[in-house]
Amino acid sequence: MSDQLNLDNFIPSMNSIDKVYELFNLLGYRIIESKLGSSASIYQLPTKESSLIEKIFAIANYNRRFQILLFKLKEKNNEIIRSVSEKLLREIDYPFIIFTSNFNDYIFTLVEKIREGPGVFKKRLTKLVLDIRNPYHTDKEIINSLKIDKAITDPNQIYQKFKNAFSVEKVTNKFFKEYKEIFERVNQALIYQNPHLKTNLFLIKSFTENFSKKLLGRLMFLYFIQKKGWLNYKDVLQSGDKKFLYNQFQAAKKLGKNYFKDYLEPLFFETLNNPKREKPDHSTRFGGKIPFLNGGLFEPDYDYKSLDKSINLSNEVFDDIFSVFEKYNFTVKEDEPLEKEVAVDPEMLGKVFENLLEENLRKGKGTYYTPREIVHYMCHQSLAYYLSEETGINFNEIKNFLDRSLSNEKETLSFEIKKKADLIYQKLKDIKIVDPACGSGAFLVGMLHEILSARKILASSVSERKSDYEIKKEIIENNLYGVDIDEGAVEIAKLRLWLSLVVDHNLSEIEPLPNLDYKIMVGNSLIENIFINGKTIKLFNHQWFKKKDGEKMKNLFEKDERIGLFEEVHLQNIKPIIDEIKEKKMELFTTYDVNTKNNLRNEINHLENKLIIESLKEEFNNIKTKISSLKNQLDLRSSEEKEELINLEMIKSDIEGFMKDEKKLDEYKSKNLFLWHLRFIEVFDEKEGFDIVIANPPYIQLQKAFDEKKSMGICIRMKVIRLLIERVIFIVFFMKKG
Numbered sequence: 001m002s003d004q005l006n007l008d009n010f011i012p013s014m015n016s017i018d019k020v021y022e023l024f025n026l027l028g029y030r031i032i033e034s035k036l037g038s039s040a041s042i043y044q045l046p047t048k049e050s051s052l053i054e055k056i057f058a059i060a061n062y063n064r065r066f067q068i069l070l071f072k073l074k075e076k077n078n079e080i081i082r083s084v085s086e087k088l089l090r091e092i093d094y095p096f097i098i099f100t101s102n103f104n105d106y107i108f109t110l111v112e113k114i115r116e117g118p119g120v121f122k123k124r125l126t127k128l129v130l131d132i133r134n135p136y137h138t139d140k141e142i143i144n145s146l147k148i149d150k151a152i153t154d155p156n157q158i159y160q161k162f163k164n165a166f167s168v169e170k171v172t173n174k175f176f177k178e179y180k181e182i183f184e185r186v187n188q189a190l191i192y193q194n195p196h197l198k199t200n201l202f203l204i205k206s207f208t209e210n211f212s213k214k215l216l217g218r219l220m221f222l223y224f225i226q227k228k229g230w231l232n233y234k235d236v237l238q239s240g241d242k243k244f245l246y247n248q249f250q251a252a253k254k255l256g257k258n259y260f261k262d263y264l265e266p267l268f269f270e271t272l273n274n275p276k277r278e279k280p281d282h283s284t285r286f287g288g289k290i291p292f293l294n295g296g297l298f299e300p301d302y303d304y305k306s307l308d309k310s311i312n313l314s315n316e317v318f319d320d321i322f323s324v325f326e327k328y329n330f331t332v333k334e335d336e337p338l339e340k341e342v343a344v345d346p347e348m349l350g351k352v353f354e355n356l357l358e359e360n361l362r363k364g365k366g367t368y369y370t371p372r373e374i375v376h377y378m379c380h381q382s383l384a385y386y387l388s389e390e391t392g393i394n395f396n397e398i399k400n401f402l403d404r405s406l407s408n409e410k411e412t413l414s415f416e417i418k419k420k421a422d423l424i425y426q427k428l429k430d431i432k433i434v435d436p437a438c439g440s441g442a443f444l445v446g447m448l449h450e451i452l453s454a455r456k457i458l459a460s461s462v463s464e465r466k467s468d469y470e471i472k473k474e475i476i477e478n479n480l481y482g483v484d485i486d487e488g489a490v491e492i493a494k495l496r497l498w499l500s501l502v503v504d505h506n507l508s509e510i511e512p513l514p515n516l517d518y519k520i521m522v523g524n525s526l527i528e529n530i531f532i533n534g535k536t537i538k539l540f541n542h543q544w545f546k547k548k549d550g551e552k553m554k555n556l557f558e559k560d561e562r563i564g565l566f567e568e569v570h571l572q573n574i575k576p577i578i579d580e581i582k583e584k585k586m587e588l589f590t591t592y593d594v595n596t597k598n599n600l601r602n603e604i605n606h607l608e609n610k611l612i613i614e615s616l617k618e619e620f621n622n623i624k625t626k627i628s629s630l631k632n633q634l635d636l637r638s639s640e641e642k643e644e645l646i647n648l649e650m651i652k653s654d655i656e657g658f659m660k661d662e663k664k665l666d667e668y669k670s671k672n673l674f675l676w677h678l679r680f681i682e683v684f685d686e687k688e689g690f691d692i693v694i695a696n697p698p699y700i701q702l703q704k705a706f707d708e709k710k711s712m713g714i715c716i717r718m719k720v721i722r723l724l725i726e727r728v729i730f731i732v733f734f735m736k737k738g
Contacts, residue, residue: 006026007140007144010023011130011132011139011143012133013132014103015104017035017057017072020059020098021057021059024059028147028150030062032058032060035057037054038055038056038057039056040053042056043056043087043088045087049084052077052080053072053073053084055071056070056071056072057069057070057072065092066092066093066158067095068096068097068098069095069097070097070100071084071098073099081099082339084097084099085097085111085123085125086123093113094159096110097111104131104132105130105132106129106132107127107128107130108127108128108129108130109126109127110126110127111123111124112124112125112126124338126340126342127339127340127341128341128342129329129331129341137326137328138327138329138343139329142165142342146162168342171342171343171344172351178324180356182321183213183216183356185320186216189314189316189317190211190212191208194311196308201311210487213356213488216321217492218268218297218298219245220330220349220352221297221498222244222245223344224346224499224502225502226242226244227331228502228503229241229242230290231244231290232244232286232289232290234288234289240289245325246326248267252315258312258313258315259315260311260312260313261310268300269299271286272293272297273293273298274292275292275512275592293498293513294513294592296494296515296516296517296597297498299594328344329342329344330344331345332499332502332503346496346499346500347372347442349440349492349495349496350440350441351440353488353489372446376446378446379443380402380450381399384398386691386692387402387428390427391423393420397417401417401424402450402453402457421461422462425464428454428455429455429474431479431691431692432481432683432686432687433481433693433694434483434683434694437483437525438482438484438695441492441496441497443694443695444480444482444496444497444520447480448472448480448500449500455471469505472504476497476500476516477519481520481680482520482521483521483522483523483525485522485524485525486522487522490520490521490522493520498516514589514590518585518589518604518679523669523673523674523675524674525674525676528675529673530668537619537651537655539612539673577611578681578685580607581604581608582681582682584603584607585604585682588600588604608675608678608679609665612658612665612675613659619655624652627649627652630645630648631645
């Protein structure tokens, strides 16, 4: 059983309990000769779980400490996997459990006890999902790596064998290494096969790298989608082709066609991005039905129909890509820290992006990969602090309430939580969260899962009857915001949020993905002002909303030389524009037509520029008045005042340039700054700022200030005055061990 070829032949035949016993016998395990199945009562499982179990088979048993068991279920059920695993972990040191409902689809589950503190343990599940009709190369590698010598009988040694085989890190590291190699080959092929682009597209900074990243990102996204059975299906009762991309590639080669030009570009830009069909949600161009996905991922980013800007890629390039992608199992679900699948999940998109950056570039941009355990801890803690502060409930009680989502315990809610259930629920619906350096979206996805879990716990108490998909869509639309200076990072963050929706959507309920243009945005989140000749010019200032009876509002820390542009603007002239921006953003979130989306984007941008230009006009007039005053008394002025006059003339000229040329203004504001109050105007208009700001810059130097906090994660509740947000917020810092 040592070579791969035997598994290639054996796994497709593993459609009975006898074959499962044979597998472990061939792998070298001492199987139990009696293959009689037992009832669920042998493990004293709760009635609900027992009713879903058909038979239990004991396959191998080493001193009752390491046991291999197979549970034949009446139907696939994730909850029973968790509850059975938790029950068996109390009785067996090292249980390895196989779940199946049909002897075609198996879930191999390694169950481990993880120590979280003195006397505190939690279970960790690591799963390998095996479809014997479509086994992956990595599935076979993992199963093959379980082979042992029959002379080995030590339970600890056998457990270590399984633990090493079921290493998620090993699989992800191998995938990334191979992914990086194909990225470099795609990038080189793009340059070599398209010399005609040297005079246009290749002049755009980082075009080749961004194109290669986006092509591979689109293909990875579709690997997740096809795993759901959404590509080329006949009807909602029959899943689509789960190897659609690869099968289409084989068809292209057989017909002598170019896969990129004849298949991928029509798939990307004319099918997945095209709502104009007989049925808006389906296309039959490739034989079966393909959904319109929307979201912006498949909008053309170059003129693919133009001869001088068309991109050529040979079929050999895709031979390289599929030689890697076809090895791995892709799963749409982003795992929790204590429940993982040995597969490529959406988190890999973030790992790929962050690790593809060169070391010096990654440090320059502050781009660091954060392990999911740390992401989970930070998100969990910050939400607990926020809810405790907002509801007046003791922090530990709130934390216990949130922790319920991490276990299968069905205890009732505490009196205090029940009493304030409506308030907690409303705070969860109203919360505004931002990651000002969101990278590939790890913290946004983490907060999405935290809020979803909390709302589901409260569902029965507040009569919420929404699906996970509906709740997630609400959270993404109303609660989550992100900014990053890297455009590639922003695209990955959007992908992960879209995939978080896809995982909970059934084939019969497919609807286009929302547009996240004004939820996850590109910009330099550290700069909100223009700096001209020593003057700080605020393009947009939300403080003017607070003015009452002509009172002049001055920003905290604002020096006298700072120019406040909105101090004299009348609310009645500006409020209608702001309301229109908010309405158009809401409309864009669920708009599907490409032309309509582009029109809305242009209208929103023009309205934003209108507010900025109105502000600049106000300042322009003030500067003109001051210049005129200085000129009238030029002979009486000192050399310092004459220098000030020169500076004011230069400032006036620069402001005039922005006022006259919207393109110049667009270019400046997209690259050099991020107008927090304007870009997220609905947040600042509603509650003057974000409730939670969560991020992970490397705050290593801050360790000295917190010597007493030498833990892996530190959650600090603090008041931040006009750093980014204008209210009491919670900032979470992640520290390395001190």
